[in-house]
Amino acid sequence: MSADTPHPESGPPTRTPERLKLSTRDTVAVLWPYLKRHFGAQVQSIWFIVAYMIAFQVLILRLPIVYAVTISLGLFTVALGLMFFMEGLRLGLMPLGEIIGSVLPRAAGLPVILVFAFLLGVGATFAEPAIAVLKAAGSGLDPNDAPLLYSLLNQYAGQLVASVGVGVGLAVLLGVLRFFYAWPLKYLAVPAVGALLAISVVYSQVPELNDVLGLAWDCGAVTTGPVTVPLVLALGIGVCRVVSSGSGGGGHSGFGIVTLASLFPILAVLGLAGIHYVRGDYVNVAAATPVTEQTETAATTKPKRASDPVSVDDYAAFLETGRVPAGFNLVVTGGHTELVDGRILVSEPTLYIEHPYKRPFSVVDDKGWNHDLSMAQELRKAAMDAVRAIIPLCLFLYVVLRLLGQKLGADSDVGVGILFSVFGMGLFGLGIALGLTPLGSQLGSNVPLTFAEIVPWGGEFSEQALLGASAGKLLAVVFAFFLGYGATLAEPALNALGSTVERITAGAFRKKLLMQSVAFGVGCGISAGVVKMAFGIPLIKLLVPAYALVLVLTVRAPNHFVNFSWDSAGVTTGPITVPLVLAMGLGIGANVPGVSDGFGILALASVGPILTVLIVGLYTQKREQQEEDDARDDSAVAAAKEAMS
């Protein structure tokens, strides 16, 4: 498949003395195991979430999969795209970041490095703007309910992106500076989180500002995308390859930038909201634009219930017996109702007897292919997104590299890698649009079926709730856990972080351990988010205790765990998790009175992994301490023996 990928051979290889000529057969023999291995690895990372979603929809909700053919094609494309993208990261983006990181400290002074770091952070934000995601989360928003939030997302969207960009830029700057002075991440993260919590508590007292909290905290989670994270991570590792500070107490160096990059944007957005609140130039109720028609119509039309026509035979049977046959419903409408002698008297009603519709169970819906979908358009969009996210940043890095007087060697794979990552990200985006989003959004909007009567996604008639309100909500919470767990395992940025951690620690900290603990944490976080939505708990009441616990654990945990766990919080919410979680959040929000937006789930989803990884860290530290004590006892015994003999 990649045999037709163009490869950049810039001129003949000058240094390599002889290049082996391979026949087509040999080429295939070399490529086949490679493709098989990497495609297999991606299938392994996405199979759980896909199988889980299909099983939940078909077996528990008992709804058919709509657009099954489109979705299958999309999922295949996702795996293919991920394969190329991950290889592109490994061969192109990450080496490029590492080379620059390791060249900069020698070739340039500290001020130049800091300017570069700031520009990289800002550039990364503009390359992967998360504003579309945030707009989606606020799509059901009513400007009358949350005027400040509404105008931040619409009128001031540009300022929002800019403030997030400045936040990320400052974060990368501080993150790099940290390596030079060996500040432990604790010293930066703890005050930052403390400030954030304090501001959040203050904001929660003001209704307009309270609405913004969810958006602000989500900004932190969303800004760090699949291109930004590996690039910034590689930069940090590159810097730490050559820089070490005297005390060396910073723990496993190279990590930590991603953390700051997910904290500072929150601060920036909170600041922006504060400024607009003080100036009072947001949409106020009087000047509010008319509410979008969409929400109105959705609110007024009540979904109809389907019914089977009553057959002539049934009608005959009814005439004969005069009784409502089993399985039929008696509906009373109209008439005049009053309470007489302790009984309800309905005079002159209209009575219907109808046969409730039993939808035949099927795994796959009749609608196999989504005809509304324009392939060409999706393809163009995905390709544009991929090019925009990768090419300008890489060009910037390449120009910086050349300015520093460095060249990429002729035998460097960076060119191939960048091509791979653009190609892979394009395919990945297309696959998400074709497969993962339709699957996720139909399941996400069907999940409230567990506790509410709704019209299933792509269906025409409403369905009965599966369970009662409490039990159903509980089922939705459990569902959310595994959705978060599975989606996180498939997240490319987390995969990249895991491999990097494994490589840097020479395998001491396994990728699998990191992935599993992060996925578990995200699952818990998303469950908490669903609890928040389903039971209408204010975000602040969940966020403050969670982060307070994180702060306590952070202070106690060993330094390198602090780095890993905070970094993994930044990478968890990527292109796979976000659409799935948002679809579910909006679906649940629409069926719970008083909840209008899907904000806050992502913020909770990024606290979860910090907690779990820190707990794993504290646990192993305790064990190591124990074993060290044992070893010390052993040597004491040995010394005693020696003294005796």
Place this chain on the structure above:
Amino acid sequence: MFRNEKSHAVITAVLPDASARRVLGEIEQHDTATALTWNARGTLLREHWLSRFMPMIEPGKTILQMIVPDDAADDVMDITIRTARLHQQANGAVFSLPSVHSHVGSEFHAWPVKANDDARAPRSVHLRDSLDLICAIVGSDYSERVARAAVDAGAHGPVVYFSDGRGLRDRIGWLRITKDHQQEVQMVLVDRAESDNVFDAMARAGKFHLPGRGLMYAMPVGHGMVNLPSRVSRSAATADMQQIVRAIDHLAGHAQWRDRSHVNPGAAPTSVEPSVAHRATSDRVALTAVVKDEHLPRMTDLILDGGAGGLNQVNARFVGADDLSPESAARIHHEYVVLRSIVARDVAEYICQVVHDTAEDLGVRDMCLLAHPVGRLAKYVPGAVDYRAAAERKSA
């Protein structure tokens, strides 16, 4: 340009991260002294089914490598042992590898040659001089199997670091992206009496006679001290084999019993006493080149063209005293690459000559080339079926 009048040894220390920092700090006190460092890990075997799902975090280690003239070797070892408290349990290991050839560039930051060594400080610790170093280069799929075999055969848990392979796959154009990265190098230090046992067990477990499985070699160690733990996450076994062996050593007061227990009925009892020169009669040597990052492609090509079958590449950083950054308290290091290849002795001599000449032509003075004797080798030999045929037994 190359100083090869003095023979150099490589002193390698495997230390936990914290004491590695202490040792580096101590080393920097010596004026031109430097060390190459890279990250490694210890091994923790997973026995319990639960811990297979949730892998344990293995202890992080740092490897320090110092290239020193033979007569300074003892001093460096002494500094390391004292600073890192290596004589205590589970604190690490240090050992020296003598070299048969050494070409050290004039700008390479090797340790200075000592002017006079008559005033030798009395050694407070006793070094073992009957050690063998076994290195196995394996893909990460098979690494745990090999590590388990080593521990079961009585060695400590292998010290592992990652390396890149260089060789054939670099010559196939853009298809070189198919190269499997991150090969693990597993390093075990064992007593010479047990060396063959451990070597065989590891070679069998890793199936090194099959193509594409990597290779394995043993090298005689000059002298050294091993206090590496091998932790097994098994509550039933509170002591591992190495600890038990050590305890019996301690009770018996000598290590002779191990030699007798070695199943080798026909042969005359071999001495536990070392005979490095005797063992080093193999016609293979381990060629080690330490080059700067920017000279890497050139040198790789030279060594591969000179007849080396493949190269094993480890990125290291050079910690020296003169790297202080002007703006901050941070140190800015140079990056070096350690290349290693197992080649026949005459090939090694040829490569040394070629590299030497080319380096002089290009004016590359900041590199060094060392060759260490190799005792045994296990690798895939086309046509051979069993690893035993491929392994070269040159012992006694």
